[in-house]
Amino acid sequence: MTLGGAVAGPGPGATHHERRGTVTWLCYGLLGFFSYFINSLGPILSFLRADLDLSYTVTSLHSSAFAIGMIVAGVSANLLATALGRRAVVWLGGAGMSIGTLVLVVGRHPAVTVTGALLMGCLGSLLAVMVSAVLADEHGPRRAAMLMEANVVASACGMVAPILVGAVAAVGLGWQSAVVAPIALFGLALARFRSQPFPVPVQSLGHGAGSPGERLPGPYWAFWTVLLLTVAVEFATLFWAAAFLEDVAGLSRSAAAAAVSLFLGGMLVGRFAGSRFMLAGRRGGSLLLVSLVTATVAYALYWWSPGVPLTLIGLTVMGVGTANLYPLTLSLAIEAAGGRTDLAATRASLAAGVAIVASSIVLGRLADLFGISAAYGIVAVLLGGAIVAALFALRLAASAAAPVMAASTTP
Template identity: 35%
Template sequence: MSAIAPVRMVRDRATWLIYLQLGVFATYLYGLSAALPLLRLDQGTSQAVAGLHGTAMAAGGIVTGLVLSWLTARIGRRAAGWTGVAGMGAGTLMVAAAPTVLPVTLLGYLVAGGMSSITLYSGMAALDDHHGPAGPAAISEANAVCVFVGIGVPFVVSVAAQSAFGWRAALLVTPVLAVLLALTMGRVRIPEPGAGAGAAAAEEGRTRFGWRFYLAGAVLFCCVAMEFCFNLWAAKLFSDQTGLPAAVAATAVAAFTAGMAAGRLTGAWLALRTDPTVLFLGALLVTAAGWAIFWLSTDPLFSYAGLAVSGVGVALHFPMALSRVLAASGGRRDRASAMASIFTGLAVGIGPFLLGALADGFGTQRAFLMVPALIGLAVGGLLITAVGRPRAGAVEPA
């Protein structure tokens, strides 16, 4: 990978506040995801009906994308971030309070999913704006915090499920941490857009995003769809390929998540020292290599290794793709973050569903060929946008 002059990143209280808010985000995301099979058993529903909870989360993110730019302009990034944190707590409490009432749990997933996107994307815009050239590294570090916190959450759900309190007690982690964070860091200021960004935002009614922005959004779509295909379907292919029972195959996701944790930790360091385009391409190629090992393997150890390698590559996809979306916005980071929420919500809703449909028709292994197809599309989009890429902060003509 080609090196660049190292960029220095200063982590101040605002940076740590956003990191910790995204840690709360991780407890919601991984908590409700891990609780879904237990929720399905309590409700006695089919897997298809239970899957509607994931659809509700994606729908919440799309709705957020439609209003996020307006919301941050009205109340500011600091208030928007805390609004999202409070909403995540409210959504998880709804699920914990009425786990057998399907309309309530669907609404809880919808509220938590939408509100979490407010915190996630307003925080990403603030980090990118606040840290300038080190923005991609800050975004990567923030996502590393999410993964490291998220690794432990399923174990908390498992322990709670085997205790007298039940699995619902684990969902209380999100609102409790939200309250503690508000009490300890509630007065920390989060940087608002500067004067130049404000002027760009004032022009957005007359200036549309150009094709580079939407192509960067398409790359983000491919990356998120790919990640969730691994998250939701890797265990099934692992079981099919190795012959291990589903209960054991579920640990395959842990190998993928561990790879993501390692990738995001090292990715933040590399982002300060490596050309972003080269780093992104390298991450996509690492994912392709890991996918090939996993897809061809029938041995559990090689399958675990393939998933871990895939996770290392996937770890950088979202931070790097989001950074490119923000860079292509011409300084309109809040509006770009809102659009990113829509791209992501569509990817979460469409990607795993399409792979599942292909699996029904052709088998899980053949359906998993969708992953290298998404990698190829992402590489193509990345190379096209890299040619003659405008300087960060320049408003691209429509």
């Protein structure tokens, strides 16, 4: 990519791979595993709210606990990777996600289920942080396309989650049974690939491995702000869509849970198209802005539509628009970080955690006070802020890249 900052070149001795090898496919699968559980959380909370007779505010504590865990991961992942190595952190994250999910679905008291969500966020998010960093270092200048392709796989796995939760509940197997298969698959992956080596971090080779005084540049933090706002949009929609469709659109609980897959299906389509767009060598900044506008228009249809069909169409198209916001912004942020891959990915997880905590608490409280329909108005504010922040970040990154480009062309 050329828009949004200078391309971060490989560190000394770093090797970037053009092909998708074992590491790449393993990362794709692990990100899909993470995505399945994070996208099943909204539908699961809809059933938990009914089973345990929870208010919107108490229900929101689960997504907030998950997000607090993401914040912990965002502070600690870089340090853990330095101390233990990427491979150990990856498998620790997957095991933690599995254990936390089991605690969430078998718990019969909010204190237990919230603890499960906290474990999912705290340990499970380590997996997502490390996968992003590994893919970025594995593929170097092609990181944007590969991160978006990884998120195509994640979207496909995430789309299955609400369908499966709704389906097993509808046929009487119990919504809790939807977590069994992915945990078993993770166990098989751990047994088969636990010794698989991962690429050495670029900063370990040329930038100093995340020293305590190391700072990320201004353009990175501009994209970090965009990431904060867009993640808040995605998860405010994802975690509360089932409740919105049940309480406002009038769908049954199982139908509302399954209908969340429309948002995720839109994300799958959007990410597949976006990955092809980036593999063709197009500009990531342009796609980011188009995606934000698409998400805003679709959100208006989803929120204000008087009928169920248009509401569902709006939700689907919103998924298309939202699809590439996270992988694109993450790639632009890592590019702006100048090779500090682990540190950049870790701080990005921090942004995601803060976004989910804030959006979950605010939206849940507003839903109790004014109803879920009125509470959803916060998404309009977030989208407007994201557009403004993206324009600023792209301009700042382009200004920072200009001296580098000029120096590289000077005889």
